[in-house]
Amino acid sequence: MLFRPRQQPVLLVLIALITLALFALPLLSFAANRLVSGLPLTLWQVTNSILLFIPLLWLWQSLWWPPRRIHAISVLLAAEVLLALLIWLAGQQATQLANSGSPLARTAFGSGLWCAAALALLLAAEAVRQITRSTPWRIVLNLQIWLLPLALLLSGHLDRLSLLKEYANRTAVFDAAFTQHLWLLGGTLLPTIIIGLPLGLAIARRPRWQNAAFSVLNLIQTVPSVALFGLLIAPLAGLVAHFPLLARWGISGIGIAPALIALVLYALLPLVRSVVAGLQQVPQEVRETARGMGMSAWQQFWHAELPLALPVWLSGLRVVVVQTVGLAVVAALIGAGGFGAIVFQGLLSSALDLVLLGVIPVVALAVIFDALLRLLSALLERRHD
Amino acid sequence: MRLLRDPLYWLLAAFLLLLWGLPHSGPLFAHWFPQLERPLYQQESFWRLALAHLALVVSGSLLALLVGVGCAVFATRHAGRAFRPLLETVAAAGQTFPPVAVLAIAVPVMGFGATPAVMALFLYGLLPILQGTLAGLDSVPASNREIAVGLGMGPWRRLWQIELALAAPVIMAGVRTSVMINIGTATIASTVGAESLGSPVIIGLSGFNTAYVIQGALLVALLALICDRLLERVQRKLSGYAQ
Amino acid sequence: MIEFHQVSKVFAGKEAIRNLSLKIEKGSFTVLIGTSGSGKSTTLKMINRLVEHDTGEIRFAGEAIETMDARALRRRIGYAIQSIGLFPHWNVAKNIGTVPSLLGWPQAKITQRVEELLALLNLDSHLATRMPHQLSGGQQQRVGVARALAADPELLLMDEPFGALDPVNRLALQHEMLRIQKMSGRTVVLVTHDIDEALTLADQLVLMDGGEIVQQGRPIDLLTQPVNGFAREFFGRSELGVRLLALGRAGSAARRGEWLDAEPIAESLTLREALSQFIARRTDKLPVIDQQQQPLGVLHFSDLLRQREAS
Numbered sequence: 007m008l009f010r011p012r013q014q015p016v017l018l019v020l021i022a023l024i025t026l027a028l029f030a031l032p033l034l035s036f037a038a039n040r041l042v043s044g045l046p047l048t049l050w051q052v053t054n055s056i057l058l059f060i061p062l063l064w065l066w067q068s069l070w071w072p073p074r075r076i077h078a079i080s081v082l083l084a085a086e087v088l089l090a091l092l093i094w095l096a097g098q099q100a101t102q103l104a105n106s107g108s109p110l111a112r113t114a115f116g117s118g119l120w121c122a123a124a125l126a127l128l129l130a131a132e133a134v135r136q137i138t139r140s141t142p143w144r145i146v147l148n149l150q151i152w153l154l155p156l157a158l159l160l161s162g163h164l165d166r167l168s169l170l171k172e173y174a175n176r177t178a179v180f181d182a183a184f185t186q187h188l189w190l191l192g193g194t195l196l197p198t199i200i201i202g203l204p205l206g207l208a209i210a211r212r213p214r215w216q217n218a219a220f221s222v223l224n225l226i227q228t229v230p231s232v233a234l235f236g237l238l239i240a241p242l243a244g245l246v247a248h249f250p251l252l253a254r255w256g257i258s259g260i261g262i263a264p265a266l267i268a269l270v271l272y273a274l275l276p277l278v279r280s281v282v283a284g285l286q287q288v289p290q291e292v293r294e295t296a297r298g299m300g301m302s303a304w305q306q307f308w309h310a311e312l313p314l315a316l317p318v319w320l321s322g323l324r325v326v327v328v329q330t331v332g333l334a335v336v337a338a339l340i341g342a343g344g345f346g347a348i349v350f351q352g353l354l355s356s357a358l359d360l361v362l363l364g365v366i367p368v369v370a371l372a373v374i375f376d377a378l379l380r381l382l383s384a385l386l387e388r389r390h391d
Numbered sequence: 392m393r394l395l396r397d398p399l400y401w402l403l404a405a406f407l408l409l410l411w412g413l414p415h416s417g418p419l420f421a422h423w424f425p426q427l428e429r430p431l432y433q434q435e436s437f438w439r440l441a442l443a444h445l446a447l448v449v450s451g452s453l454l455a456l457l458v459g460v461g462c463a464v465f466a467t468r469h470a471g472r473a474f475r476p477l478l479e480t481v482a483a484a485g486q487t488f489p490p491v492a493v494l495a496i497a498v499p500v501m502g503f504g505a506t507p508a509v510m511a512l513f514l515y516g517l518l519p520i521l522q523g524t525l526a527g528l529d530s531v532p533a534s535n536r537e538i539a540v541g542l543g544m545g546p547w548r549r550l551w552q553i554e555l556a557l558a559a560p561v562i563m564a565g566v567r568t569s570v571m572i573n574i575g576t577a578t579i580a581s582t583v584g585a586e587s588l589g590s591p592v593i594i595g596l597s598g599f600n601t602a603y604v605i606q607g608a609l610l611v612a613l614l615a616l617i618c619d620r621l622l623e624r625v626q627r628k629l630s631g632y633a634q
Numbered sequence: 635m636i637e638f639h640q641v642s643k644v645f646a647g648k649e650a651i652r653n654l655s656l657k658i659e660k661g662s663f664t665v666l667i668g669t670s671g672s673g674k675s676t677t678l679k680m681i682n683r684l685v686e687h688d689t690g691e692i693r694f695a696g697e698a699i700e701t702m703d704a705r706a707l708r709r710r711i712g713y714a715i716q717s718i719g720l721f722p723h724w725n726v727a728k729n730i731g732t733v734p735s736l737l738g739w740p741q742a743k744i745t746q747r748v749e750e751l752l753a754l755l756n757l758d759s760h761l762a763t764r765m766p767h768q769l770s771g772g773q774q775q776r777v778g779v780a781r782a783l784a785a786d787p788e789l790l791l792m793d794e795p796f797g798a799l800d801p802v803n804r805l806a807l808q809h810e811m812l813r814i815q816k817m818s819g820r821t822v823v824l825v826t827h828d829i830d831e832a833l834t835l836a837d838q839l840v841l842m843d844g845g846e847i848v849q850q851g852r853p854i855d856l857l858t859q860p861v862n863g864f865a866r867e868f869f870g871r872s873e874l875g876v877r878l879l880a881l882g883r884a885g886s887a888a889r890r891g892e893w894l895d896a897e898p899i900a901e902s903l904t905l906r907e908a909l910s911q912f913i914a915r916r917t918d919k920l921p922v923i924d925q926q927q928q929p930l931g932v933l934h935f936s937d938l939l940r941q942r943e944a945s
Contacts, residue, residue, distance in 0.1 A: 232592055
């Protein structure tokens, strides 16, 4: 019999690592209260963990099958079940421990669970790659992995986990941070597009202006974010001192005003660069054909250049969104709020769960926006072919 | 006289001037910010902070260079070909994570201090270098590869003298991106207990001491600009043969 | 020097080379010719093990190449390809010195060898410090050939080396190649799909199709006695006569003892080129001079018709 696992080295390595993570590392960690550090709970100490063997053994035996689409689908399903099962087991164990012990007890994901979950996602991504070559489908398949975990989350099954208890304690703070983070994102995107799009259009045909514009924008991009935030405080505070009207509008040296200014400045470079690049890669023949058909300059732009430049612009927008979601976290340091406030508070008080409460939504936002914009780009490009 | 026109030397001069002069500028800041008790950051010398900042970035980036180039080389060899899509997925997915998140998550794993900072810088800095090396190795012309084998070069010599040498400019572009991101992340490293030029900024922000913030921000901005110019020069030198 | 015994090669389920047996003599200039996909490049690459043969045996200087260290084998064989492949980050001298430095030659010897080769290939010696992108296509391929010859290999393999050059350079390099080979007595195996190039260069011609040898022998034999319809079609029915002329030289067909006062042609000119001269100058007699510029004889137009038996 052909030793097939050698034909699928990537799957073999990932499945072996998952098995190692599940057996050698603690699955969960349990602390009697917030101040005590967690005790590791291995696979054997978690109730019903035997269920994990089902997807695990399925994955191992699938290595002996030839690499065909139907088998890739089964690997994807097994990886999804593994992920959902891990989360479900964690929630169940937390509930059990909370019911039998003190309500202050904290059950959290252990390193084994984190590693196994991450590896299961990589495994799923590899399986998706084998299932289809079409980008939109790949994105959709990679997103649907989260449906089961999301259902578990919303059903309240996970509520006894320390992370969710933290959320329950600070729901108002969390919601405020969420809204503020979205305000920061929107408040950056709008001015960036309003300034960046016309700027990009203006310099697209003028190489000398391009040099000047990109030098300035590059300069800004080089400065670390917290430094730029910091450098804006003093002049802005001075400005507000001179023009009290601004203070009445809520603008001050710290807070959302300098944050937005800096975020917009950072977002301009990727956006303007992509606007220019998008226009430059429109083939000359397309422009000439449009002109030859008697289109006015506006019509040429709208019908010939815009559709072809749009995918590149969308990719630039995607970079801007992901970058801004990340930088907005740092903005919390100058009082702009958002999830960063939760993250830094957690770091300050050494509360891991608080840190996670801030980090996970930020990562989720970045990943979701990235996936949605990639999907949109891919669908647009599909339509052109 | 070319030295006088070179912006890099001006930046370097400004930086060194500030490093030397800031500790003596107490009265200036006291004048600007009369309401502050302590207008000058004196908990650590600025030299030490600058060196600590550089140490964080250099160690994180060096590790990232070794591992990143190593992984990319492996993924472009016959034996590692199957792993390449996975590596590319990890590199692309990893870059949707904000660098701050990687820094924050390093703490529960490794505690506070310089170690989680270097680990975060290493992990995040890995990704642009990985992408750069993959792209660079791809750009080596097939004719060069064929001739190198045909003339009797061994695999290690081919890798070092031909493939990596020709890929160097693109790899350098990845290194430059990685180092610049790391300089930015190292600035907030003091939130996880590692010293850097960002420490005065962060302490100033939490203590409403704008003087501290300006001192730290000026220095770190200059440092970043200098490093960027330097790396750009290295990159241009590596692409020199094509000029 | 090289022997193929019943060699086969399978690529992705298809037989690219089928039961090939071939003998290449030492000191010969062998040209492998055929259409694309005929397997000629694959055959060439099997000699220096860039492609490993599946069945059969290939012997180089008496030894089976499978038993030899591939790297050592390749360093004994010169290799030049169509896309030239000069290393863009090394100057000309370093490119040429690739194999000598692999073999550990002292720098002085390498420098001297580079100078010799530049002279041999009619390249200016100051080009040694130039970078490849500063050279023209013709100069680049000359450097490529110099590089292949650098370590004085017993065998030279060339895979469509002049295919990417313009016609002027191509002809010039073909003549260079011929001159170099005759001077050094080196064994050369060259792959091409250009029939005229093959006829100019080859003293042994091997016609391949579908991974098998259709016919091999002297060029004149393949032209005058094609073994089947494919061979006949390949060398072109309407071009046949002119191609036969290309095999003869003005020097050997000229009548000795005669002389004419007109602009002479060189003895190395092929009869085909001489035909061009006759028509362009509207004459039926041309004086021929030898390599030392001394009078050799006179070539008559009517003698062109009598070339079948000679050469």
